[in-house]
Amino acid sequence: MLRSRPEAPRPPVRPGVTERRERLEEQRRSMVGDVAHELRSPLTNIRSWLEAAQDGPTPTDDRLLALLLDEAVLLQHVIDDLRDLAAADAGRLTLHREPVRAADVLDRVAAAHRGTAERAGVRLDRHDVGDTGELYADPLRLQQIVGNLVGNAVRHTPSGGRVALSARREGRATLLQVADTEAGIAAEDLPHVFDRFWRADKSRTRQTGGSGLGLSIARQLAEAHGGSVTARSTVGRGSVFTVRLPHEHPGRSAGEG
Incomplete structure (x- = not known):
């Protein structure tokens, strides 16, 4: 009969490590929620305006196109900012001095x-x-x-x-x-x-x-x-x-x- 090898003792967790991990995880969850909120609002506006135009009551005029463009620009701005932050966090931010x-x-x-x-x-x-x-x-x-x-x-x-x-x-x-x-x-x-x-x-x-x-x-x-x-x-x-x-x-x- 084979006996299982005793499990090696785990190294003790240093004081503060658990709290730091929990804090980072909370920051990650908060970041995901914030990103979702920032992207949801312009996307909701774009979808509702396009659906209204498709249904007929909202005319596809210059004003509607300007509103859609503003929301698209905002989305691009948020995405570009997130890209810069991700590059900085990963140490891949390129500088040309x-x-x-x-x-x-x-x-x-x-x-x-x-x-x-x-x-x-x-x-x-x-x-x-x-x-x-x-x-x-x-x-x-x-x-x-x-x-x-x-x-x-x-x-x-x-x-x-x-x-x-x-x-x-x-x-x-x-x-x-x-x-x-x-x-x-x-x-x-x-x-x-x-x-x-x-x-x-x-x-x-x-x-x-x-x-x-x-x-x-x-x-x-x-x-x-x-x-x-x-x-x-x-x-x-x-x-x-x-x-x-x-x-x-x-x-x-x-x-x-």
């Missing part, structure tokens, strides 16, 4: 967002402190970082408010700042502003224009450059988001072209 002037990046971002700001009644300003010099960075990703911050600021600044873009050197780093006025973020909410799909005002939805991922992506891209993004805010006075990037080349990584 080259010498780039911080002031030029801010100028391009300001030009790209000025129309949206004007339609929202928000003044968009640009100013620098001294010569900001050059960074060794991916210019497109750098524009994406600042663009996400500016887009967020414009959406949350009431009409008549102001958003300012500025740059300055500080020691061995360059600081890019996006400051807005009026609204501000409560102290208890500030630690969560870079969380994925997080919104301070739970009544705010994707209709505010964002995917809920822009600030998370800005942080991931800044960290991929060896830098950081931080936020400070005072309710009723506004917020300041600061991107800090090193001047030196941090070393060629596997994800760089």
Whole structure:
């Protein structure tokens, strides 16, 4: 008669490992739910408008086509943001670094967002402190970082408010700042502003224009450059988001072209 070999003792689980696994699993479930919500709303709108047009009462005119295009663009925006986050999480975020002037990046971002700001009644300003010099960075990703911050600021600044873009050197780093006025973020909410799909005002939805991922992506891209993004805010006075990037080349990584 064969006797079964005694089962080898399992290594003890280190304190905190179980809690960390449970927290990661909860974050994964929450992420899946958030993604489903973000994708469901535009898809529901597209389907209902197309069904109404098929049934006859809704005319297939320029207005309907514009609505469908807006929803399709939003879907593409959410999907692109999710792709960037997945690449960052997997360490596959590709950076193509080259010498780039911080002031030029801010100028391009300001030009790209000025129309949206004007339609929202928000003044968009640009100013620098001294010569900001050059960074060794991916210019497109750098524009994406600042663009996400500016887009967020414009959406949350009431009409008549102001958003300012500025740059300055500080020691061995360059600081890019996006400051807005009026609204501000409560102290208890500030630690969560870079969380994925997080919104301070739970009544705010994707209709505010964002995917809920822009600030998370800005942080991931800044960290991929060896830098950081931080936020400070005072309710009723506004917020300041600061991107800090090193001047030196941090070393060629596997994800760089």
